[in-house]
Amino acid sequence: MNPRIGDWRGQRVWVIGASTGIGAETAKLLLERGARVALSARKLSTLQTVAPEFPKALLLPLDVTRHAEVLAARDTLLAQWQGFDLVLVVAGAYNEMRADSFDMAAVNQLIDLNLRGVFHCLDAVLPSLLAQHSGGIGIVSSAAGYSGLPKALIYGPTKAALINLCESLYVDLRPRGNAVYLINPGFVETPATAVNDFPMPGLITARRAAQEIVQGIEQGHFHIHFPKRFTNWLRLARLLPYRWYFALLHKVTGL
Numbered sequence: 001m002n003p004r005i006g007d008w009r010g011q012r013v014w015v016i017g018a019s020t021g022i023g024a025e026t027a028k029l030l031l032e033r034g035a036r037v038a039l040s041a042r043k044l045s046t047l048q049t050v051a052p053e054f055p056k057a058l059l060l061p062l063d064v065t066r067h068a069e070v071l072a073a074r075d076t077l078l079a080q081w082q083g084f085d086l087v088l089v090v091a092g093a094y095n096e097m098r099a100d101s102f103d104m105a106a107v108n109q110l111i112d113l114n115l116r117g118v119f120h121c122l123d124a125v126l127p128s129l130l131a132q133h134s135g136g137i138g139i140v141s142s143a144a145g146y147s148g149l150p151k152a153l154i155y156g157p158t159k160a161a162l163i164n165l166c167e168s169l170y171v172d173l174r175p176r177g178n179a180v181y182l183i184n185p186g187f188v189e190t191p192a193t194a195v196n197d198f199p200m201p202g203l204i205t206a207r208r209a210a211q212e213i214v215q216g217i218e219q220g221h222f223h224i225h226f227p228k229r230f231t232n233w234l235r236l237a238r239l240l241p242y243r244w245y246f247a248l249l250h251k252v253t254g255l
């Protein structure tokens with residue numbers, strides 16, 4: 001559904017949300033494959049620890065919730081690279097919320113990061129991608145965006161919106177020569193999931209997640225989801241009539 005990538009050498013890749021977890025491992029893997037990688041997240045000190053063995057990696061601290069900072073980093077990068085071959089928007093956070101712990105401040109915070117932050121990145125890179133008629137954008141959503149899940153009152157909707165966004169983007173960008181990748185991980189071992197006190201089905205390492213992402217992009221897939229033994233169950237479940245879907249959720253989670 002997208003052009004294949006056979007060789008990463010010299011490819012200009014901007015990974016936003018690259019200081020820990022999935023983004024850090026993906027940035028590292030791409031550097032190992034010979035790509036020119038720019039890493040962004042809020043703290044320069046953390047970015048400096050990701051891939052010290054690649055001193056040529058560009059470190060561009062920014063907060064995705066601050067539009068001006070994203071645009072300024074984009075300008076710095078364009079001045080050096082003159083364009084992008086791939087932009088990966090990985091930055092995001094999880095928040096456990098149920099109806100009886102509803103918290104409007106936390107809702108706003110997650111919308112700012114998981115949703116508005118992604119739109120800030122889009123605003124920054126779309127003009128260049130469109131003008132180039134080449135290069136792509138990948139957005140990390142989540143398998144939790146496929147359908148409503150317990151404890152995901154705000155996380156789920158932000159990720160569902162990103163799935164919808166990628167579908168719309170694909171319609172607009174693919175005919176213009178650009179690639180779009182919708183990336184839906186299941187459970188991945190990262191600082192974000194380290195706090196979970198429940199068994200995480202199909203849990204994989206961040207390195208494995210990075211390999212899945214890079215391989216999916218190399219093969220030109222639009223929908224990159226993993227581990228399939230977990231994500232395919234969720235994809236099947238969402239096709240069930242609601243009566244059965246909710247009964248299945250109750251059986252599996254007790255909620």
Ligand SMILES: NC(=O)c1ccc[n+]([C@@H]2O[C@H](COP(=O)([O-])OP(=O)(O)OC[C@H]3O[C@@H](n4cnc5c(N)ncnc54)[C@H](OP(=O)(O)O)[C@@H]3O)[C@@H](O)[C@H]2O)c1
Nearest residue numbers: 017019020021022041042063064091092142187188190192
């Ligand atoms: N781990 C999972 O099981 C899982 C499953 C499905 C989807 N995901 C998604 O995968 C993405 C990465 O998650 P992860 O598990 O790898 O978590 P993580 O280790 O906490 O990584 C999150 C990254 O986003 C950056 N970030 C957070 N807030 C930011 C901000 N305001 N501006 C710029 N960067 C920011 C963080 O760096 P700083 O804090 O230094 O800024 C970090 O680099 C998220 O979108 C998450 O929803 C994760």
